[in-house]
Amino acid sequence: MCGIVGYIGKQDAYPILIKGLQRLEYRGYDSAGITLFDESIRTYKVKGKVSDLEDFVKESNRSGSIGMGHTRWATHGEPNDVNAHPHESQNGKFVIIHNGIIENYSSLKKQLTNYGYEFKSETDTEVLVNLIEYLYLDSKLTVEEAVRNALQIVSGAYALVVMSKDEDDKLIAARKGSPMVIGIGEGEYFIASDASPIIEHTRSVIYMNDNDIATISKHGLSLKTLGNDVVAPKIHELDLEIGAIEKAGFDHFMLKEIFEQPETIVNTLRGRVSSDWKDVHHGGVMSVLPQLVNARRLIIVGCGTSWHAGLVGEYLLEEFARIPVEVEYGSEFRYRQPILYPDDIVIAISQSGETADTLAAVRLAKESRALVLGICNVVGSSIARETHAGIYTYAGPEIGVASTKAFTSQVTALTSFALMLGKERGTLSQERLETMISELMRIPEKITAVLNQNDHCKYISDLYKDAENFLYLGRGYLFPVALEGALKLKEISYIHAEGYPAAEMKHGPIALIDEKMPVVVIATKDRSYEKIVSNIQEVKARKGIVIAIVSEGDTVIKEMADHVIEIPHVEEAVSPILSVVPLQLLSYYIAVARGCNVDQPRNLAKSVTVE
Ligand code: G6P
Numbered sequence: 001m002c003g004i005v006g007y008i009g010k011q012d013a014y015p016i017l018i019k020g021l022q023r024l025e026y027r028g029y030d031s032a033g034i035t036l037f038d039e040s041i042r043t044y045k046v047k048g049k050v051s052d053l054e055d056f057v058k059e060s061n062r063s064g065s066i067g068m069g070h071t072r073w074a075t076h077g078e079p080n081d082v083n084a085h086p087h088e089s090q091n092g093k094f095v096i097i098h099n100g101i102i103e104n105y106s107s108l109k110k111q112l113t114n115y116g117y118e119f120k121s122e123t124d125t126e127v128l129v130n131l132i133e134y135l136y137l138d139s140k141l142t143v144e145e146a147v148r149n150a151l152q153i154v155s156g157a158y159a160l161v162v163m164s165k166d167e168d169d170k171l172i173a174a175r176k177g178s179p180m181v182i183g184i185g186e187g188e189y190f191i192a193s194d195a196s197p198i199i200e201h202t203r204s205v206i207y208m209n210d211n212d213i214a215t216i217s218k219h220g221l222s223l224k225t226l227g228n229d230v231v232a233p234k235i236h237e238l239d240l241e242i243g244a245i246e247k248a249g250f251d252h253f254m255l256k257e258i259f260e261q262p263e264t265i266v267n268t269l270r271g272r273v274s275s276d277w278k279d280v281h282h283g284g285v286m287s288v289l290p291q292l293v294n295a296r297r298l299i300i301v302g303c304g305t306s307w308h309a310g311l312v313g314e315y316l317l318e319e320f321a322r323i324p325v326e327v328e329y330g331s332e333f334r335y336r337q338p339i340l341y342p343d344d345i346v347i348a349i350s351q352s353g354e355t356a357d358t359l360a361a362v363r364l365a366k367e368s369r370a371l372v373l374g375i376c377n378v379v380g381s382s383i384a385r386e387t388h389a390g391i392y393t394y395a396g397p398e399i400g401v402a403s404t405k406a407f408t409s410q411v412t413a414l415t416s417f418a419l420m421l422g423k424e425r426g427t428l429s430q431e432r433l434e435t436m437i438s439e440l441m442r443i444p445e446k447i448t449a450v451l452n453q454n455d456h457c458k459y460i461s462d463l464y465k466d467a468e469n470f471l472y473l474g475r476g477y478l479f480p481v482a483l484e485g486a487l488k489l490k491e492i493s494y495i496h497a498e499g500y501p502a503a504e505m506k507h508g509p510i511a512l513i514d515e516k517m518p519v520v521v522i523a524t525k526d527r528s529y530e531k532i533v534s535n536i537q538e539v540k541a542r543k544g545i546v547i548a549i550v551s552e553g554d555t556v557i558k559e560m561a562d563h564v565i566e567i568p569h570v571e572e573a574v575s576p577i578l579s580v581v582p583l584q585l586l587s588y589y590i591a592v593a594r595g596c597n598v599d600q601p602r603n604l605a606k607s608v609t610v611e
Contacts, residue, residue, distance in 0.1 A: 003071040003192075004099050004159055004191065005017050005020035005021055005191065005192045005193075006068040006173065006191035007067055008065070008171050008189050008216055008217065009188020009189065009218060010187055011188065012063065012064070012065060013036055013065055013066060014034070014057075014067065017034055017036075017067050018034075018053075018054060020069065021050045021053070021069045024193060024196065025049065026600065029072075029073070030072050030074050031047045031083065032045065032046065032048070032049065032050045033072075034067060035067055035086045036061075036063070037065075037067060038063045038064030038065070038066075041165055044060060045070075045085065046084060047080050049600075065218075066169070070098075075610055076105070076123045076124045076125075077123045083122055085123075087125045089129045089130050089133035093166060094143075094162055095162070095163045096125060096132070096160055098125040098159070099159045099609065100157035100177060100178040101157055101610045104153075105156075108153070109127045112130050128150065128160070132162065135150055136164075144172060144215050147213065151213070156176075158177065159178035159180040159609075170215055171189075171217075173213070174213040176210045179193055179208075179382060181198060182206045182216070182221065183201055183204065184205070184206065184221070187219075188218070196240075196397060198238070200242050203237050203238040204238075205380075206235055211226045213225070221233065236380060244397050252599045253599045254492070254584075254588055255588055257398055258404045261404070261405050261408050261447050261451075261581065262448045262451070264394070264396060265444050265577070267394040267396070268393050269412060269416060269441065277434065278434055278437070280419050280423070280433070291345065292345065293421070293425050294343075295323050295343070295344075297324050297326070297344050298317060298325045298347060299327075299345070300313050300314065300326070300328070300346075301329070303331065303350075303358055304403070305484060305487065306349040306350050306355070308480045309375075309407055309414060311480035312576045313327070313347070313418070315480075317414070317418045317421065320421065320436075321422045321428070322422070322425065330355060330357030331611070333361045334360045334361045338364075340364075340368035340370050345370065345371045345372075345373065346361070346362070347373045347375060348372065348375070349375045350381070352378050352381060352606065353381020354383070354609050355609070356609050356611050357611060359386070366386070373389050374386075374387035375414065375417075376391075376393070377392070377394070377395050379392055391417060393406065393410055394409070395408075398606075399599065401600060401601055402488055402491045402492050407580065408580065412440065412443070412577055415440055419436055435571070436573065436574070439571045443578060450578060450582055451581065453582065454585060456565060457586050458585070460563050460586065461586050461588075461593055464518045467495060469495065469496045469498075470517075471500065471505075471512065471519045472486040472489075472500070472521075472583070473500055473505060473520070473522070474499070474532075475532055475535075476526065476527065477526075477572055477573060478522040478528075478575060479499075479502075481576045481580050481583065482501070482522060483499035485499060485520055486499035488587035489590065492587055492601045493591040493596055502528075502531070505538065505539075513539055515544070517545065518546075519546055520549070522549045523549065525551040525554065525569060526572040527572060536561060540560055546561040546563070548561040548563070548565070550564045550567070551569045552568055554566070567579060567581075567582065
């Protein structure tokens with residue numbers, strides 16, 4: 001969750017760290033802090049955003065060419081100055097920034113208290129830094145040994161950077177269950193919890209693996225396991241444009257990312273659809289194609305928006321490839337003793353590739369010897385690396401906490417994957433395959449047409465910005481879209497919203513409908529059209545306000561609904577990709593009208609690397 005950045009080299013660390021923290025702020029933003037070394041170690045930290053930290057240190061000494069910074073998303077202890085990172089050990093020997101959760105912190109805290117340690121904060125991180133110091137002083141270890149020994153004692157997840165007073169020319173970084181990347185420059189190194197703060201400095205990076213510990217000085221880097229075995233670092237070249245992580249003139253990253261979708265979908269399909277639009281293939285899963293073709297069952301795991309994409313995947317894979325599919329929340333799957341057979345295929349969907357529950361589900365499935373595939377956006381992320389094969393969505397960096405372009409790219413990838421499997425399994429005719437490919441390839445231009453309704457979406461949003469509840473209804477392929485629409489609204493505008501299969505409305509939610517309740521109905525022309533028209537009538541009969549997403553030229557619903565947003569006609573199976581776009585815009589403009597911080601909604605984080 002939190003963001004970590006570190007620098008060691010010949011430049012001033014402060015501007016590099018601040019810029020890095022700004023890029024990482026989407027990971028957490030309740031407090032921020034920085035430690036710099038230049039003759040002495042100095043730590044500054046404050047509740048609030050990175051800009052508050054900048055104000056806070058304006059008059060302070062900001063010199064130093066070694067340093068680290070942190071932007072926090074609270075797990076243990078409320079957001080305040082004291083709980084903010086970095087945390088210093090009691091005798092001032094060590095300073096740490098940490099992302100993750102130390103699960104046995106409370107028993108360790110008791111032991112350290114018995115040894116005379118007192119704690120200033122409520123955090124698990126302060127326990128860890130004091131444990132490191134205790135081991136260092138008690139057993140006369142080197143700094144690296146003390147960190148290593150402490151990490152062998154703690155359980156839980158972490159990515160961390162440690163600085164020490166006694167070996168002040170070094171940064172020590174370690175990772176278990178939380179991402180960490182090291183950038184290699186000329187005589188300088190960058191550390192960060194993802195590549196976004198590193199990209200403008202160097203393209204050569206090392207992705208740390210779980211249980212890796214790196215000791216970095218200006219002169220070099222040594223990588224070892226927690227068991228003290230030397231690891232040969234694998235250097236990767238980053239393929240990411242800096243422009244992709246800037247706002248490019250939009251007010252918010254979320255709006256920029258919504259508007260990028262015509263392009264991101266092209267990127268997801270690039271190289272996967274043949275130039276004559278007659279065939280589709282995914283190079284990343286070709287090595288396991290025989291198992292896929294013979295699959296008896298697919299289990300899709302994911303969280304949040306990625307879980308919604310998985311639900312669309314279920315409809316797609318069952319329709320085109322005729323394979324039974326189950327869709328699971330990562331968090332439920334990992335703890336409910338699922339029955340997994342070695343010939344099961346598990347597909348983990350994750351934008352970040354780092355979500356702790358999804359990653360744990362991947363590991364569980366691998367232990368059961370199931371084949372595990374990943375559908376990830378972030379190249380080189382943990383899930384991408386730990387799965388046997390997979391598909392990258394290539395949507396580019398998604399910074400807005402509410403996922404938009406990642407969702408449409410995930411669904412696009414799932415659609416082309418289902419088509420490929422259908423073709424290989426003989427469950428999809430060539431004619432239907434070509435129709436579907438052509439539908440998919442035309443989606444980008446149709447999204448552009450939906451984006452042209454931006455002002456209309458904004459107009460409707462302004463009318464209902466003060467509503468207290470919203471209901472979202474859809475049927476078939478559009479039921480997961482209803483869920484996603486409701487989630488978007490909740491996440492960024494803090495309005496209570498529920499998504500429901502339209503037919504289920506009469507089994508409960510209909511009781512909520514009155515003249516104050518906006519009901520967003522996704523009612524495009526498909527197999528369920530007549531039925532959803534009836535559902536709209538049911539809402540209107542109870543005086544609900546209907547905002548309907550309809551196919552272009554629909555006159556029937558126009559008569560009944562309070563507002564319609566027209567979208568181009570598409571085949572039902574690709575309609576989720578298109579129909580979610582107006583829902584994204586509605587949520588965005590409602591949140592803006594309510595004065596909410598769209599890109600950094602309260603309590604949320606972009607990448608949830610804790611349980
Ligand atoms: C967080 C984010 C959501 C995201 C979910 C899963 O809750 O706020 O936007 O859908 O995590 O993230 P993933 O990176 O695994 O897709």
